[in-house]
Amino acid sequence: MSTMLEVTDLGHRYGDHTAIDRLSFTVAAGELVCIVGPSGCGKSTLLRTLSGLVASTTGHVALHGDEVRGVPDDLAVVFQDYSRSLFPWLTVQRNVEFPLKRKVSRAERRARAAEALEWVGLSGAGAKYPWQLSGGMQQRVAIARALAYRPALLLMDEPFASVDAQTRFELEDLLLRVRREHDTTILLVTHDIDESVYLGDRVLVLSKSPATIVANLKVDLPAERDQITTRESDTFVALRAETARLLHGGGTVRPRVQADPEGVAARFLAAERAEQAAQASKRHAAQN
Amino acid sequence: MRRLRSAASGWIVLLVLVVLWETATRIAGSLYFPPPSQIAETARQMWFSGPVSSLFLTDVVFEDLFASVARMLGGWAIAGVLGVALGVLLGRSATAMDYCGPIISFLRAIPPPTLVPVFLALFTLGTPMQLATIVFGTIWPILLNSVDGARSVDETKTETARAFRVSTVDWIFGVVLPAASPKIFAGLRISLSLSLVLMVISELVGSTEGIGYRLLYSQRQYDFPAMWASIVLLGVLGFLFNTGLSAIERRVLAWQPAHRQAALAAGTGA
Known part of the structure; x- marks a missing residue:
């Protein structure tokens, strides 16, 4: 390795x-x-x-x-405080797309964001705003945003x-998968x-x-x-x-x-x- | 439903007051306080008795109303662009406000009407002087609110943007401005009311058209119904602009928790 x-x-x-x-x-x-x-x-x-x-x-x-x-x-970072690290004025899809603006075309951004949202099990939530989601789902959006960026690290x-114990277990397993x-x-x-x-x-x-x-x-x-x-x-x-x-x-x-x-x-x-x-x-x- | 009903009750109170005013002024029969019906009739003659080709609007509407509204909105828009741009610049700099703070406090403490003579000397009579007065009077709430708003971007968002190496343009237009927008709108709303006041004041001096000029002219001609008609028109304008801006604000800030709660309350209210 x-x-x-x-x-x-x-x-x-x-x-x-x-x-x-x-x-x-x-x-x-x-x-x-x-x-x-x-x-x-x-x-x-x-x-x-x-x-x-x-x-x-x-x-x-x-x-x-x-x-x-x-x-x-x-390099991508996922912070503890998802409620602050996501942009409340952007939909979930646009939150995931936002860091890609500098890197790739609009169509490519769309595709990558949709794909990353699917990986974290949020394909249907792209048009929603972060406040419409639970804390665990918001952190999944933050993870999708990091994954869509395709970081080396x-x-x-x-x-x-910042999430409850049950959600925490789910997110841990999601990360491993x-x-x-x-x-x-x-x-x-x-x-x-x-x-x-x-x-x-x-x-x-x-x-x-x-x-x-x-x-x-x-x-x-x-x-x-x-x-x-x-x-x-x-x-x-x-x-x-x-x-x-x-x-x-x-x-x-x-x-x-x-x-x-x-x-x-x-x-x-x-x-x-x-x-x-x-x-x-x-x-x-x-x-x- | 509930919101509709509360809006309706507000209008009923207004209507009752107008009726009371009508009764009182008829009884009093004062030259200075014509009844509302007379004011309305004067307003109709002054503004809405034109030819069909111009939608019944008279020349006075084009001369006074449109000129005034254009100056008011123009001045307000210039103040908006300058205020937001400067405010974001000052707000995102750690030291700029330390240097500029006292100057801004001093300048905004000057009552703008007192500068009308200065602007009269500096600019040509008419629109440039009037625009300068409106811009100078309305820029401060926008500027200071933009500074506040630009500073309110939290540490996590700053670090998120930096970690993803967001470009400067995306940083300003995609993060700082949206984060500051609730404050900016608060400033814009205050300034919009101020711009109406300053528009009238700037037209009281050395002007040959506009609602403010018409107001002063009517008063000097002892044409009190016309004077009152201009006053009512200013009230209506203020109300319309404020309603318009609120509608825009609701759309632009739809993502905000406060608006979300208002929407929920309106949705569940019986």
């Missing part, structure tokens, strides 16, 4: 604050890599640095061998963090351990701020995954615990908690869930 993304010694500093510190990793073509890290560890900064939205202070990023300076031409910033069918290279940032293991071919675990890579875990799960059987398999449970432990330790060495590692992992997971729930209710309150 050829290397799609190569990150070398990447660092970013805001004044005195080091957000990310000398990160190095690669993503192979066709791979789905999840980056998981505690909240506020600089995941979003990392994603913005990779996409060229923010200039890095040190290190290099190369996309299919070309040094990234500014936003590369064949698809970056996703906590893409499923779409990337399998269309051979998309994806780098997905999340704070959800379960999600990172369920989706990823590999999981990169980040430490607390300043973010460094604590571990690079290969996910030894079959390519076909299932929300119920995969999540109850021993491999999944072991990987999830391992990831939680790494996140909790977060340091340079691996301070294995001798007495009760599983207990710590469980407590960490509980804390993560509580935080997610709090965030979700806060967002809910903000929306009303």
Whole structure:
């Protein structure tokens, strides 16, 4: 497999604050890599640095061998906040077409957008406006928009963090299906351990701020995954615990908690869930 | 249904007031306050007694009304284009407003009618001076609202547009202007009312045609029914323009949540 993304010694500093510190990793073509890290560890900064939205202070990023300076031409981003990232004044179809304006003819735009909407199961919704769709459907539109762009690399910033649990499972499976069918290279940032293991071919675990890579875990799960059987398999449970432990330790060495590692992992997971729930209710309150 | 009924009740109140006014003015018999029926008759003679070939419109309509409306809409349109263009430019720049803010605050604090003498000296008498007055008086609400609107583009949309490397033209016309359009329309609406006021004021000085001129002329001739007819005409014009702009706004901003709720409320209201 050829290397799609190569990150070398990447660092970013805001004044005195080091957000990310000398990160190095690669993503192979066709791979789905999840980056998981505690909240506020600089995941979003990392994603913005990779996409060229923010200039890095040190290190290099190369996309299919070309040094990234500014936003590369064949990169797409799906943001967490679909309600803001979609354009409310455009129909679903036109939202998907919009980024293609610079690249392809009108007829080609139409065709590509219709095709991408079909991939995400929204063929009938092209003429609707985003507000006429549920949150999960809106995020599917954002995914379709990214796919229609045919990016060499698809970056996703906590893409499923703003939808309810049921929709989240659906969207995760949709993402796995779409990337399998269309051979998309994806780098997905999340704070959800379960999600990172369920989706990823590999999981990169980040430490607390300043973010460094604590571990690079290969996910030894079959390519076909299932929300119920995969999540109850021993491999999944072991990987999830391992990831939680790494996140909790977060340091340079691996301070294995001798007495009760599983207990710590469980407590960490509980804390993560509580935080997610709090965030979700806060967002809910903000929306009303 | 409910909206229709509430609109109808508004018209009924107006009708009742007109009837009351008619009764009161007939009883009072004042020279200065002719009854509405007399005003209407004067209006008919002044404007609607022309030949069939010009749809019964008199020459006065072409001289006064069309000239006035053309100046008013022309001035408003110029202010609109300039205001939106400058507003978007200032609004999207991080520092421009810091420099220009105080100047704008000062300029818009000047009551536009006081500048009529200045414009009289600067421009030729007539339309150029009148346009200048209208543009100067109406540009500020549009400009400031455009600045506000252009700033309201949220971070996620900015980053989305940048990540997809949207072209500058698509960025301005496809993202910034639509995002700013609710605010821009609010500014346009305020300015439209202002432009009517300023049109009249600018015609009170050194003008030989227009509704404002006709108003002053009638008053000086002690032709009070004609004076009142012009006042009523201005009210009707203001109402029509506002209704027209609201209709355009509803179409252009149909995507907006506020309009969506209004549509839903109208749909479910019994």
